[in-house]
Amino acid sequence: MENLRKHIEEITPISDDEFEYVRTFFTKKRVRKHQFLIQAGDRVACEYWIANGVFRAFYVDDGGREHILQFALENSWLSDYHAFFYQTGANMNVVCMEEAEVFCLTLLAREKLASDLHKMEHFFRMKVTSGYTAQQHRIISLLSRNPRERYEEFGSLFPDIVKRIPKKYIAEYLGISRETLSRIHPAHRRRSLN
Amino acid sequence: MENLRKHIEEITPISDDEFEYVRTFFTKKRVRKHQFLIQAGDRVACEYWIANGVFRAFYVDDGGREHILQFALENSWLSDYHAFFYQTGANMNVVCMEEAEVFCLTLLAREKLASDLHKMEHFFRMKVTSGYTAQQHRIISLLSRNPRERYEEFGSLFPDIVKRIPKKYIAEYLGISRETLSRIHPAHRRRSLN
Numbered sequence: 001m002e003n004l005r006k007h008i009e010e011i012t013p014i015s016d017d018e019f020e021y022v023r024t025f026f027t028k029k030r031v032r033k034h035q036f037l038i039q040a041g042d043r044v045a046c047e048y049w050i051a052n053g054v055f056r057a058f059y060v061d062d063g064g065r066e067h068i069l070q071f072a073l074e075n076s077w078l079s080d081y082h083a084f085f086y087q088t089g090a091n092m093n094v095v096c097m098e099e100a101e102v103f104c105l106t107l108l109a110r111e112k113l114a115s116d117l118h119k120m121e122h123f124f125r126m127k128v129t130s131g132y133t134a135q136q137h138r139i140i141s142l143l144s145r146n147p148r149e150r151y152e153e154f155g156s157l158f159p160d161i162v163k164r165i166p167k168k169y170i171a172e173y174l175g176i177s178r179e180t181l182s183r184i185h186p187a188h189r190r191r192s193l194n
Numbered sequence: 195m196e197n198l199r200k201h202i203e204e205i206t207p208i209s210d211d212e213f214e215y216v217r218t219f220f221t222k223k224r225v226r227k228h229q230f231l232i233q234a235g236d237r238v239a240c241e242y243w244i245a246n247g248v249f250r251a252f253y254v255d256d257g258g259r260e261h262i263l264q265f266a267l268e269n270s271w272l273s274d275y276h277a278f279f280y281q282t283g284a285n286m287n288v289v290c291m292e293e294a295e296v297f298c299l300t301l302l303a304r305e306k307l308a309s310d311l312h313k314m315e316h317f318f319r320m321k322v323t324s325g326y327t328a329q330q331h332r333i334i335s336l337l338s339r340n341p342r343e344r345y346e347e348f349g350s351l352f353p354d355i356v357k358r359i360p361k362k363y364i365a366e367y368l369g370i371s372r373e374t375l376s377r378i379h380p381a382h383r384r385r386s387l388n
Contacts, residue, residue: 059334059337059338061338061339065338067334067337067338068337069330069333069334081323081326081327081330082327082330082331085323085324085327086327091334114316114319115316118312118315121312121315121316121319122308122309122315124319125308125315125318125319125322128319128322128323128326129275129279129322130279131326132275132322132325132326132329133275133276133279133280135326135329135330135333136263136275136276136329137276138333139263139329139332139333139336140253140261140263140285142333142336142337142369143253143261143262143336143369144253144255144259144261145255175336175337
């Protein structure tokens with residue numbers, strides 16, 4: 001859990017006693033590759049902090065096509081946030097792509113933590129604020145850039161993700177069809193044809 | 195400013211003394227139709243709370259095309275958030291569409307307010323959290339729905355905006371070309387042809 005402390009301290013200093021209190025709110029969970037953390041329709045009990053491993057959160061449309069909302073690597077937070085905050089059934093699926101260890105935080109625990117410790121309220125505000133500005137950037141990119149530009153921009157912004165996630169999922173995240181991905185990235189087409 | 199108090203109290207109760215303190219952080223500003231609140235390249239000094247009026251925030255791409263990130267009506271908050279939080283030059287433009295009165299909050303004032311009053315930290319966290327979940331919904335819609343579905347969904351989610359904003363701007367917000375808008379909404383084409 002030492003990494004969670006480091007992660008919090010990127011935003012706000014925290015004393016030993018405070019961190020001892022913070023850690024009591026989390027429950028550890030191991031997740032195997034291909035295992036679902038959230039399935040569409042489920043009640044979403046938790047937000048997850050990823051200690052290690054890789055996940056993707058995706059929506060499946062009426063035609064059965066997958067659309068990726070988020071990739072989550074170590075040190076990131078993940079949930080179906082609408083379902084989590086409003087306590088409705090999940091709209092998303094979250095699946096494990098690399099064996100993982102996560103720490104679960106229920107909504108009740110999260111709100112109590114934020115209410116008990118002003119610095120944790122601050123921490124959560126800062127995290128959601130940076131998520132908000134990153135999403136604004138993504139929306140502008142979806143509206144204004146063509147598929148090749150989006151693919152190149154993603155590669156320059158998130159080199160760590162590109163190294164660990166198959167290209168077909170990155171294309172889904174960027175709203176790029178397989179045909180277009182093959183034009184952008186001929187190596188992908190060659191592998192697909194073999 | 196009584197509406198600002200009501201707006202805050204939708205999230206958290208606030209005493210008379212506390213509200214007296216909160217209001218000292220804001221500066222009132224009148225904005226005329228077509229006036230810019232933020233222009234691309236500018237330093238972004240403030241976040242704005244809209245007391246009344248209508249604004250749109252948009253990005254202009256290299257080809258001169260406008261892409262709309264946000265409409266803001268009364269009781270909403272607006273800025274170029276990336277530029278505001280990271281104190282970089284604006285990437286967006288914000289223009290007034292209906293004569294407006296806004297209350298400006300600098301980054302320094304916002305952070306001091308959140309730090310001095312835990313309940314204001316909570317208020318800002320709740321506001322950005324609901325913005326975050328709404329943006330996730332918009333990203334899924336952009337990735338998974340066709341233009342007609344996006345247009346119909348927008349109309350059912352935001353009837354107040356549809357009443358006050360010309361259709362061509364709603365199409366820009368939804369990433370729908372003028373040609374497609376004419377097919378979805380023949381009345382728009384008829385007016386455009388006259």
